[in-house]
Amino acid sequence: MSHETTLNQDEHHADHPTGLARWLFTTNHKEIGTLYLVFSLVMFLLGGAMAMVIRAELFVPGLQMVNPEFFNQMTTMHALVMIFGAVMPAFVGLANWMVPLMIGAPDMALPRMNNWSFWILPFAFTILLMPLVLGLFGIGSGGPASGWTLYPPLSLQGGTNIAFVIFAIHLMGVSSIMGAINIIVTILNMRAPGMTLLRMPLFVWTWLITGFLLIAVMPVLAGAVTMLLTDRFFDTSFFNAAGGGDPVMYQHIFWFFGHPEVYIMILPAFGIVSEILPTFSRKPLFGYTSMVYATASIAFLSFIVWAHHMFTVGMPLGGNIFFMYATMVIAVPTGVKVFNWVSTMWRGSMTFETPMLFALAFIVLFTIGGFSGLMLAIVPADFQYHDTYFVVAHFHYVLVTGAVFAIMAGVYYWLPKWTGYMYNEKLGKIHFWISAISVNVLFFPQHYLGLAGMPRRIPDYAVQFAEFNMISSIGGFVFGLAQLIFVYIVWQAARGGERATGQVWEGARGLEWTVPSPAPLHTFDTPPKVDDSVTTHADRLV
Amino acid sequence: MKRTNELIVALAVMAVIIVVTWGLFAVGDNMPGGVTPFSKDVYQLHNVILAVVTVIGVLVFTAMFTSIVVHRKSKDHEPAKFSHSTAAEITWTAIPVLILVIMAIPATRVLIDMEDTGGADINIKVTGYQWLWQYEYLEDGVSIYSTLDRESNRARQIGSGVDVRTVENYLLEVDNRLVLPTNTKIRFLLTSGDVIHSWWVPDLGWKRDAIPGMVNEAWTLIEEEGVYRGQCAELCGKDHGFMPIVVEAVSPEEYRQWIESRSSQQAADNADEPADVQQVSAADELAANAEQG
Numbered sequence: 001m002s003h004e005t006t007l008n009q010d011e012h013h014a015d016h017p018t019g020l021a022r023w024l025f026t027t028n029h030k031e032i033g034t035l036y037l038v039f040s041l042v043m044f045l046l047g048g049a050m051a052m053v054i055r056a057e058l059f060v061p062g063l064q065m066v067n068p069e070f071f072n073q074m075t076t077m078h079a080l081v082m083i084f085g086a087v088m089p090a091f092v093g094l095a096n097w098m099v100p101l102m103i104g105a106p107d108m109a110l111p112r113m114n115n116w117s118f119w120i121l122p123f124a125f126t127i128l129l130m131p132l133v134l135g136l137f138g139i140g141s142g143g144p145a146s147g148w149t150l151y152p153p154l155s156l157q158g159g160t161n162i163a164f165v166i167f168a169i170h171l172m173g174v175s176s177i178m179g180a181i182n183i184i185v186t187i188l189n190m191r192a193p194g195m196t197l198l199r200m201p202l203f204v205w206t207w208l209i210t211g212f213l214l215i216a217v218m219p220v221l222a223g224a225v226t227m228l229l230t231d232r233f234f235d236t237s238f239f240n241a242a243g244g245g246d247p248v249m250y251q252h253i254f255w256f257f258g259h260p261e262v263y264i265m266i267l268p269a270f271g272i273v274s275e276i277l278p279t280f281s282r283k284p285l286f287g288y289t290s291m292v293y294a295t296a297s298i299a300f301l302s303f304i305v306w307a308h309h310m311f312t313v314g315m316p317l318g319g320n321i322f323f324m325y326a327t328m329v330i331a332v333p334t335g336v337k338v339f340n341w342v343s344t345m346w347r348g349s350m351t352f353e354t355p356m357l358f359a360l361a362f363i364v365l366f367t368i369g370g371f372s373g374l375m376l377a378i379v380p381a382d383f384q385y386h387d388t389y390f391v392v393a394h395f396h397y398v399l400v401t402g403a404v405f406a407i408m409a410g411v412y413y414w415l416p417k418w419t420g421y422m423y424n425e426k427l428g429k430i431h432f433w434i435s436a437i438s439v440n441v442l443f444f445p446q447h448y449l450g451l452a453g454m455p456r457r458i459p460d461y462a463v464q465f466a467e468f469n470m471i472s473s474i475g476g477f478v479f480g481l482a483q484l485i486f487v488y489i490v491w492q493a494a495r496g497g498e499r500a501t502g503q504v505w506e507g508a509r510g511l512e513w514t515v516p517s518p519a520p521l522h523t524f525d526t527p528p529k530v531d532d533s534v535t536t537h538a539d540r541l542v
Numbered sequence: 543m544k545r546t547n548e549l550i551v552a553l554a555v556m557a558v559i560i561v562v563t564w565g566l567f568a569v570g571d572n573m574p575g576g577v578t579p580f581s582k583d584v585y586q587l588h589n590v591i592l593a594v595v596t597v598i599g600v601l602v603f604t605a606m607f608t609s610i611v612v613h614r615k616s617k618d619h620e621p622a623k624f625s626h627s628t629a630a631e632i633t634w635t636a637i638p639v640l641i642l643v644i645m646a647i648p649a650t651r652v653l654i655d656m657e658d659t660g661g662a663d664i665n666i667k668v669t670g671y672q673w674l675w676q677y678e679y680l681e682d683g684v685s686i687y688s689t690l691d692r693e694s695n696r697a698r699q700i701g702s703g704v705d706v707r708t709v710e711n712y713l714l715e716v717d718n719r720l721v722l723p724t725n726t727k728i729r730f731l732l733t734s735g736d737v738i739h740s741w742w743v744p745d746l747g748w749k750r751d752a753i754p755g756m757v758n759e760a761w762t763l764i765e766e767e768g769v770y771r772g773q774c775a776e777l778c779g780k781d782h783g784f785m786p787i788v789v790e791a792v793s794p795e796e797y798r799q800w801i802e803s804r805s806s807q808q809a810a811d812n813a814d815e816p817a818d819v820q821q822v823s824a825a826d827e828l829a830a831n832a833e834q835g
Contacts (some may be wrong), residue, residue, distance in 0.1 A: 062706040063698055068780040147777045153754060154737040154779060241755020247738060248753060282615070284625040312740060312775075313751045314758035317657045321650060328642045332635060339634045342606045347622035349615045360610070364603060371595035378645070380580075380652040381588045383748035384573055387740060387775040448570035453744040455775045458783030460698055462713045463706060468570075 024119070027111035028521055029096045034418070035118050036093025037411070041487065043085030043125065044404075048480050050078040055442075055476035058469050063460050071459035072145035077132055079148035080165070083265070084172045085125055087399065090407045091268040092117075092179045095207045098414060099183060101512035101519060102201045104192025104528045109185040117178035120171050128168035131161035147457060149258070150225065152239040152250050156232045163233065166225040173218040180214035183207055192511070194530035198292070201510055201535070202285065205292050206271030209299045213260045213267075216303075221257040224250060248313050255306035263302040266398060267295055269366075269406030270337060273359045275510070276413050277341055280356035281348030282507040287340040294333035294340075301330050311382045320379050327377035331370065338367055353505070354428030358409035361436045362402060369397030372447065387457075390450025396443045408435075408486065415493050416500035420518030423493035427485060434482040441475030510534060552608040559600050559607070574744050577766045577791070581747025583652045591645060598641075656748065659761045662729030666720075670732075670739030670752035670774065673781035677720050680731075684804045690784045691715040698784060713783070714771040719790040723797035724764050732758040737779060743772035743789055751776055764791040 017025060026032060053074050057065050066074070096114065100107055108114045135142030141159035144150070155162055187208045191200070200208075227238040228250070237243025239250045270291075278285045285291065307315060307323040315323075341363050350356070372394040376382050385391060416422050445468035450456075454465045461469065500517040511534055515523045528534075575585040613619045667678040674689040694713050697704035706712045722728055732741055734752040742749030749772075750760045764770075772787040792800065 061712065062702075062704075063700045065700075067700060068783065072777070072780060072782075145780070151738060151777075154777065157737065157779065241753075245755075247755065281613075282621040283623070286624075287626045287631055289626070290631050312749050313753065314756065317654065320653060324649065324653070325646060328646060331642060332638050335638045336631065336635060338602060340631075342602060342609065343627075343630070345606065345609045345613065347619075347624075348609070348613050349619045349621040350610065350613055351615045352610075360606075363606065367599065367602065371599060374595060375588070375591050378587055378591055378649045380584045380649060380656060380748075381591065383656070383750075384584055384588070384744060386749060387742075444566070445570070451573045452571035453574070453772070455742070455773050455783075457777045458773070460713065460783050462711070466707075 025115070027107075027115050029100050029108045029111070029114065030418075030519060030521060032108075032114050032118050033093045033095075033097030036089045036096060036121075039118075039121060040086050040090035040093060040407075041490070043081050043089070045483070045487070047078050047081035047086055048483060050074045050081065051476065052480050054078065055473040057459055058461070059473040060470065061461055061463050061466050066459070068459045069145055070142065072147075072457065073132055073135070073143040075457050076144050076147055077129070080128060081125075082399075083148065083261075084128075084169075085121075087265050087403050087407070088176065089121060091207075091210070091265070091403075092176075092183075094203075094268065094272070094407070094410050094414075095179075095183050097418065098512060099186055099204055099207060100190070101417075101515065101523060102204050102510060103187060103190065103195050104511050104524045104530060105186060105190035106522065106524050106527075108182050109190055110182045113178050114182050117175045117182065120175040124168045124171035124175065127164050127171070131159075131164050149251075149254055150228060151254075152228060152231065152247050155228060156239075163229065166229045169225050170222055173222045176214050176218050180211040180218075184211040184215075187211075192524065192527040192530050195511075198289065199530065199532070199535045201271075202274035202288070202291055202295075203268065203271035206267040206274075206295050209295050210264050210267045213264050213299055213302065217257040217260040217264075220253060221261075224253040224257065227253075248310070251310050251313060252307065255309045256303075258309065259306040260299075260302040262398075263298055265403045266366075267299065269362070269403045270295065272406045272410040272413070273341065273362050276355050276359040276409055277344045279413075279505050279507045279509070280353060280359075281345050281350050283344060283348035285340070286343035286346075287336070290336055291340055294336045297333040298330060301326060301333070305330065308377060308382075311379050312386050324377055324379045328374065331374050331377075334370055338363060338370075351506075353412075354423075354425060354432055355409045355413035357429065357432045357436075358405050358412065361432070362405045362409060365397055365401030365405065365440075369394055369402055372397065385450060387455055388450035389446040389454045389456055392456050393443050393446035393450060396446070400443070401439055405435075411490065413505075414512070415490065416504045417512060417515075417517050417519055419494050420500055420516075421493050421495075421497035422500050422504075423489050424497070427489050427492075431482060431485040431489060434485070435479060438475045438478035438482060442472055442479050443475070445469075445472045445475075548608060548612055551611050552604055555607045555611065556600065556604040559603050563596060563600060576745040576747045577764050577768065577770065578746050578762050579765070580652070580656055580762065581745060583655070584747045587649060587652060590648070594641060594645065656760070659729050659759045662727045662761055664723070664726060664728045665731060666722075666728060667731045667733070668741055668752060670734040670736075670741065670778070670785075672736050672779050673774075673785040675716075675720075675741070675785065675787060676735075679801065682801050682805055684801060684808060686718045686720075686804070688716045688718045688720060688788070690786060691717050695784070711771065714773070714786050714788070716786055716788045719769070719788045721790045721792060721797060721800050722762075722764060723794040724767055724791050726794060726797075727761060727763050730760045730762070732760065738776050739774050739778045739785070740776035741772075741787060742775040743770050743787055745770040745772075746789070749775045764789075767791050767793060 023035060057071055131140055132143030134140045141161060144161050144165045145158060146155035187204055230236040231238050231240060237245040239245045239247045241247060274285055274291060305323060305327045307319060308327045311320055376385050376394060412423060412428055449465055449468050454461055502516045503513050504517060511528060573585055573588050575582055665680040667680055669676040674687055676687050678685045693709050694715055696702060697706045697709045732750050732752040733756060734754040736754060739752040740749050741752055746762045748760060750758050768791055770789040774782055774785045
């Protein structure tokens with residue numbers, strides 16, 4: 001297959017539109033990867049701005065800035081924008097850029113679909129954000145305010161804004177499914193000769209598995225929100241008890257999507273960290289094979305733990321016990337991963353460039369998020385933790401210091417390969433240290449708040465929660481501002497600086513480092529020969 | 543030589559991590575122990591699992607930071623070549639499994655205990671509305687509505703000019719408290735009149751969703767007299783943050799007196815006014831009809 005695509009290379013390389021047309025019509029995996037990453041960065045800043053509104057309102061008790069209705073719109077939109085706009089597109093962007101380079105393929109398998117799956121996103125988010133933006137100008141009832149989970153009957157109470165959210169989710173789903181198909185097909189069909197499945201870099205493995213998760217669950221979400229749509233506008237009663245429906249059924253369907261979704265946002269992060277650690281430890285990844293099996297086990301388990309998000313809805317005893325045990329089991333493969341990462345570092349020869357710093361912070365802070373996750377699995381204790389700030393702290397530890405830190409580690413790691421210039425290492429380290437400290441000031445006190453009894457999604461709180469909320473808000477403002485340093489670093493590295501070599505990092509191994517920096521628009525037109533000497537892990541070398 | 547080096551660093555690193563961990567525990571709040579047998583069980587489970595993850599965390603982070611201190615290029619550390627060890631991987635799969643099994647046993651026991659709502663002396667029906675709670679004492683036909691108290695409600699408005707710190711129990715006070723007897727098994731039947739709410743008083747040790755069209759069950763047995771405060775825990779619209787729950791636990795004798803005064807007052811109210819004016823809910827109507835008939 002890869003031979004066919006290389007046959008007419010001169011012909012399809014000839015046409016190079018410039019300006020806007022270049023980006024609109026591009027089918028090149030590197031350009032589409034860049035589009036995804038830039039889009040994700042814009043969404044990250046937008047979602048972050050919403051978080052700033054939330055933390056500003058919660059800075060002191062009492063309502064000062066926004067009314068409760070708008071506050072609820074902020075929490076709802078912050079989650080939707082961050083999950084579907086920032087984290088997921090960032091991983092797809094990284095996959096677009098790096099998967100073909102890592103497996104020695106000339107491009108993605110389905111380049112036109114690749115273009116389409118990106119260009120759906122700006123339209124999807126325009127639709128998603130429209131009710132909120134119009135609301136700011138006094139048109140309509142504002143954005144959705146029922147939380148990103150859109151639980152009925154609350155989500156059906158609002159105005160017609162729910163229709164915008166649902167249509168936007170459908171579009172994002174189409175985009176995600178096409179992206180996932182593309183990545184799976186590329187990985188399964190376009191690997192260079194000798195790049196066997198068990199020689200693939202771990203980032204490629206985690207994305208292969210993530211791709212299957214996406215295909216499996218995005219249609220489930222689409223189904224759930226479509227039922228919401230018909231309940232709201234066409235008088236069906238899927239979730240309306242008065243009409244014979246069941247509001248809890250929505251939660252089951254939603255979380256059957258929602259839990260695998262959690263792993264969609266963390267498995268590629270595992271992959272990135274597994275690439276970075278060996279490079280800066282100058283030592284092969286420890287336990288490559290068990291890493292692959294652990295990833296697959298986590299993916300499988302993600303399908304049978306969904307109801308741990310709803311222990312308080314009144315499930316039968318047997319249901320609660322099953323979901324408790326299944327959830328606890330996830331700690332085992334996740335533990336294997338953490339132990340393997342520490343073993344990778346052990347007796348290595350480490351240096352601490354920015355990507356490594358973010359990867360190390362990922363391991364520590366993601367593990368803390370994993371610990372609180374294990375606590376949340378204990379059903380009787382969950383009766384206390386559920387829907388409090390303890391949960392908010394938990395999922396921000398796994399999503400911000402987990403997924404987002406891994407994305408930043410990946411960006412610093414591969415940025416010289418993309419732009420051909422080294423980023424400013426000193427600024428990178430400053431960005432890291434400010435982020436790593438402030439993010440803990442931001443989220444760690446939220447554990448205390450939750451344990452002390454503060455529910456989540458409230459715009460105002462009793463005065464005994466004042467101290468930790470203020471500390472958390474200060475951490476939030478610093479963390480938010482620190483990300484502007486990141487934007488500056490990326491912008492600077494895109495424009496110039498110290499030239500990067502093809503190898504970039506002393507300890508880096510893998511096909512992506514065998515091409516020059518910046519990676520030319522077309523790479524691996526002739527497939528490279530792959531043996532153990534170029535793989536990142538070299539498990540079989542010893 | 544190198545091994546001693548690692549060991550010394552590891553001990554120092556562990557000391558630092560333990561001090562940091564101790565500090566994190568010292569400055570923050572922990573879960574309340576509560577006033578029911580169940581809440582105390584939950585508190586104990588919480589502390590055990592917290593201790594387990596803390597010990598694991600200290601060990602893992604000690605190994606990690608020891609490596610960061612010792613195995614660095616700037617100290618000319620030569621990288622080792624090993625890339626797997628089946629024995630190690632089996633060990634660190636098996637030990638967590640063992641820990642989880644040990645954790646699962648008490649968790650399951652406490653959970654089974656919570657599910658056993660039989661043998662209750664009093665049944666209370668809790669109905670969530672946007673944004674207040676209705677409590678019906680099913681045996682005595684008493685029904686009360688419980689809303690955020692007036693002072694908090696005034697202070698919470700934007701531009702109210704009231705310093706909320708001067709309001710006693712800001713956002714955690716209601717007009718009518720849920721009065722319950724101590725040392726009595728009380729069963730709750732929870733439902734909702736509109737959207738999903740969640741009834742939560744931390745000192746009782748649990749929360750349970752109040753869902754329209756469904757009736758959830760839970761129970762409690764309060765061992766100490768006192769006032770226990772909580773809030774709605776499931777997002778239920780714009781005033782989700784403003785529908786507190788206040789339980790006043792009194793001795794069974796005091797409780798009887800309160801119920802009697804309340805039900806005679808309620809009967810008087812119903813007799814005074816024509817039934818079609820005062821119908822707040824179907825439940826009230828039923829209770830009124832029963833008394834008049």
